[in-house]
Amino acid sequence: MLGLFRSLWEYRGFVWSSIRNEFVARFARSRLGGLWMIINPLAQVAIYALVLSNVLAAKLPGIDNKYAYALYLMAGILAWSLFSEIIGRCLTLFIDQGNLMKKIRFPRITLPVIVVGSCLLNYVLLFGALLFVFALLGQFPSVQMLWVFPLTFIVAALAVGLGLILGVLNVFVRDVGQVIPIVLQAWFWFTPIIYPANIIPEEFKGLMAFNPMFPVVSAYHNVLVYAQPPDMQTLVGPLGVSVIMMLFGLFIFRRAAPEMVDVL
Template identity: 50%
Template structure:
């Protein structure tokens, strides 16, 4: 009984290694596609890449104006800091923007690139990597803008901001694991797209981005903490606003979950890869 199981595991392992090798061989294609996508997105826009920054900043500014007076005094140890709530909000927005961009783009990446998949021969694993790279570039622009804004306002982030790249990797892994799974399923079941949109809207309000967890009833806090993005967003907020390191105990299980989802997504992707083009 053990021999067949070992053979199946070795085959799965070799398939995943094959996907990774294919991605490495097509690395220049991936990088050039990210560059073309980035340029094409703002080819006829006067403000260009500024829209990457303006959209989330305007949304955060709206929340800050509407909820700032109500919630600013409820941030732990930050009641006297007038900039605390906007920075708290911007930090959470930074984390959530990266997560949702990867998930939403992965959801439709095979459908959106149906013609490309039918006309060109290239490893399909390049598509999620292009999506991830593009989202990462956008997020770096947003991070730079947020840091400039808070510094101009008079707030200097502490040394623990160095953990942002680590949190970004965890965030990307989680988003890519979820995104690739629903992206494959969406090819065969188009209702998935509608469900994901609703789930993301609900998840936004069950993640402490526009409010502090301490204002939520304790009975509900336990359920909220089952949301992996709860800990990712809190890690960003701790690093930027409170200058404390992330909760590594909690982020360790988020990282483990992200790796499990990535493994599942790679197996699902490999099995469905030959049928994706036919379904499109």
């Protein structure tokens, strides 16, 4: 494990330049540039809010704001966007970079680190835009929003662990790349992002214990929408799962890296 961190430090220039070049190249011919990273999720929020706000706004107790549902929705999508983007990009990362892995000798761990760095950059820009929109809607920043930083670590660690495992599996079994987007879509609806948790039927609430994103998204709602600290007891489980998954993903990646090059 120490060897991985040593390799990252030695190739830190490569990592930073790759993140910067990826960001620049993605919007090189776009008039709005990086604003599209903000416009797309906010447009999604606007569509959901327009369609569902009249149905669900009355079921959001404790929020004295006529835009309560839009605030709730944006907070949940902020968490989910980072989670799904890291997994989605790690899923095809090694296949997309197969030629590079075969032709150039470099620490393979830099590839997922570049992906995570790029996703975190997108996330930071979206979070900044979200705070601006919140202020426009009358929801001003509070000290509780500082909890977003440890919550971000939980989300990123869980996504990296799952992404590495699935990315490695996808190299050997390409069906994984077809199934996971469907699983993520089902997982999205199984998490209270576009609906409040209090409308979940009692018979299904027990199943939420198996969803590590449920307490994390609820924590995002608490700190961003309700200006309350998260329930720490509910976050112990997701934190443990995230750390274990990240370490297991790194272990699988390290063991499978030589074989992946042969298969690719």
